[in-house]
Amino acid sequence: MHETADPPRVTATASVLEPSDVYGDVVSGVLHEVLGRPWLVALLAVLALVKVVGVGRAVVHGRHPRDPVRRLSRTDRRVVLDRASHRCEHHSLVEGRCRATEDLQADHVHPHSRGGATAVENGQALCRRHNKQKSARVPWDWQLRRLARRRVAYSPPGVPTAVVRRPHRPSEVTSPTPA
Numbered sequence: 001m002h003e004t005a006d007p008p009r010v011t012a013t014a015s016v017l018e019p020s021d022v023y024g025d026v027v028s029g030v031l032h033e034v035l036g037r038p039w040l041v042a043l044l045a046v047l048a049l050v051k052v053v054g055v056g057r058a059v060v061h062g063r064h065p066r067d068p069v070r071r072l073s074r075t076d077r078r079v080v081l082d083r084a085s086h087r088c089e090h091h092s093l094v095e096g097r098c099r100a101t102e103d104l105q106a107d108h109v110h111p112h113s114r115g116g117a118t119a120v121e122n123g124q125a126l127c128r129r130h131n132k133q134k135s136a137r138v139p140w141d142w143q144l145r146r147l148a149r150r151r152v153a154y155s156p157p158g159v160p161t162a163v164v165r166r167p168h169r170p171s172e173v174t175s176p177t178p179a
């Protein structure tokens with residue numbers, strides 16, 4: 001009974017302008033503008049590539065299980081700060097090494113959220129500002145090598161300067177050996 005009471009509304013929407021039409025016009029207009037400028041196409045392509053590579057590396061590194069320990073021990077923090085001669089290790093091409101010596105924090109070079117180990121080898125001393133500024137971006141191998149090379153100049157003699165994202169710990173590599 002009640003089925004017949006429903007008004008036929010199938011034809012009512014046919015003539016209405018769909019929002020997707022307007023959206024499509026805007027998109028094609030923007031595309032037309034962009035494609036008319038080769039340098040803009042090249043720039044967008046490079047930006048897209050950088051983004052894709054960054055996301056790809058974050059995904060790859062994010063697959064590593066996170067270190068169950070989030071923060072360095074007090075002893076390890078001291079080792080990291082001693083190795084940095086108690087000065088921020090942030091380095092920029094323009095300004096060189098940061099001069100901050102107060103409020104230093106022991107930070108993960110390879111972010112903990114991306115599978116970086118909570119270990120002295122993956123630690124660096126950063127001032128509050130540069131620690132805040134640092135994102136969860138995964139550093140490249142050449143950046144780790146450059147940090148290690150810079151450390152040679154300011155670390156106490158005999159202290160290892162290499163940066164290792166996920167150092168093998170003796171407890172992890174030892175297996176039960178037959179007696």
Ligand SMILES: [Zn+2]
Pocket residue numbers: 088089090098099100126127128129130
């Ligand atoms: Zn700094």
